Amino acid sequence: MKSVVERFLKYVKFDTQSLEDMEAVPSTEKQKKLAVALAEELKEIGAKNVRTDEHGYVYGTIPATSNKKLPVLGFIAHMDTSNAISGKDVKPRIIENYDGKDIVLNEELKIIMETSQYPAMEKYAGQDLIVTDGTTLLGADDKAGIAEIMFMAETLLTHPEIEHGTIQIGFTPDEEVGRGVDFFDVEGFGADFAYTIDGGELGEIEYENFNAAAAKLIIQGTSIHPGSAKGKMINALLLAMEFQTMLPVEQNPMFTENYEGFFMLSSLEGSVDSAKASYIIRDHDKVKFEEKKARFQKIADYLNDKYGDGTVKAVLKDSYYNMKEMIEPHIHLIDNARKAMEELGVTPIVVPIRGGTDGARLSYMNLPCPNLCTGGNNFHGRYEYISIQSMEKVTEILLKIIALYSNQ
Missing domain, CATH: 3.40.630.10 (Zn peptidases)
Incomplete structure (x- = not known):
């Protein structure tokens, strides 16, 4: 054997x-x-x-x-x-x-x-x-x-x-x-x-185990020659960075352990004109899990209010519980x-x-x-x-x- x-x-x-x-x-x-x-x-x-x-x-x-x-x-x-x-x-x-x-x-x-x-x-x-x-x-x-x-x-x-x-x-x-x-x-x-x-x-x-969701950001920017960009350019990559800075810093997997949940940016790609970001959202507590997903969507809504409706699209899908x-x-x-x-x-x-x-x-x-x-x-x-x-x-x-x- x-x-x-x-x-x-x-x-x-x-x-x-x-x-x-x-x-x-x-x-x-x-x-x-x-x-x-x-x-x-x-x-x-x-x-x-x-x-x-x-x-x-x-x-x-x-x-x-x-x-x-x-x-x-x-x-x-x-x-x-x-x-x-x-x-x-x-x-x-x-x-x-x-x-x-x-x-x-x-x-x-x-x-x-x-x-x-x-x-x-x-x-x-x-x-x-x-x-x-x-x-x-x-x-x-x-x-x-x-x-x-x-x-x-x-x-x-x-x-x-x-x-x-x-x-x-x-x-x-x-x-x-x-x-x-x-x-x-x-x-x-x-x-x-x-x-x-x-x-x-x-x-x-x-x-x-964690309650888990996959989240994607689809960001539509506006590309224009930087020499005439004032008031016109919307840099999709910078919007992705702005989104990330609005998430709680302490809820990054680098700083969490045991029962602490997190938001994790797993990939980011794009250009001034458009960008895509992938996240995973995790929490053992179902209430906190739902709160995290709501916050993710709320930030996207805020950026749409700031830069124009349709600029940021958030797509969330639960993975497991x-x-x-x-x-x-x-x-x-x-x-x-x-x-x-x-x-x-x-x-x-x-x-x-x-x-x-x-x-x-x-x-x-x-x-x-x-x-x-x-x-x-x-x-x-x-x-x-x-x-x-x-x-x-x-x-x-x-x-x-x-x-x-x-x-x-």
């Missing part, structure tokens, strides 16, 4: 970067290559009802070995990687018995992961770390989750003496661009409850995850997600679905790394959760 590490190192070789503002799902066809490979692997290890669809989703079933009436549990991870940095030609490297000091990722390019900047590294001294060569991300978000689920699946399929109910497995595309469950077949998946395996460091349990209210009626999901970790000597870290997961949307699609750790750190960048020992422990946690439900 392949180890969780062997699987992970295989999966990160697939370039599965997703792209924003694409109508198709998946947003990139290359994600389907990993989907096909995972479907074949599920069949090889003996999973049943394995299928993929035109959107790149992968589903499989581990049949029950118990005669008891047990809940059907689902385990879900996403195949795509962030478009924040390249995920092509990933060159992972294993650092055995890490010494707790700075790591030279790329000597030629002088790319160093420093403990002064990432102090959490020091806690992994003595463990084996998988890192990048500094030119790409690693892809632990979320190929570590895939590897952990696949190892769990093969363990159950090769050990029929382990008593458990029906287990459903799902792998999704486009999570990083907020479209991971647009076409997820909840009914066909057939789970009563599920977990996404898409979190960070070992011990994390997450069932609170805080899963907390959908999980709390099924708090056994959190209790069992916590208990599984404690029995395995892992300290549970129940934290709010400063982001979102497929599980947030699935929870509002009648599939309560909190999020569990993968063991990874520094996602979406060249300094991403993951502990091999953490990955192995996550697989134990998944198997323990299944055992807890089987024994109830």
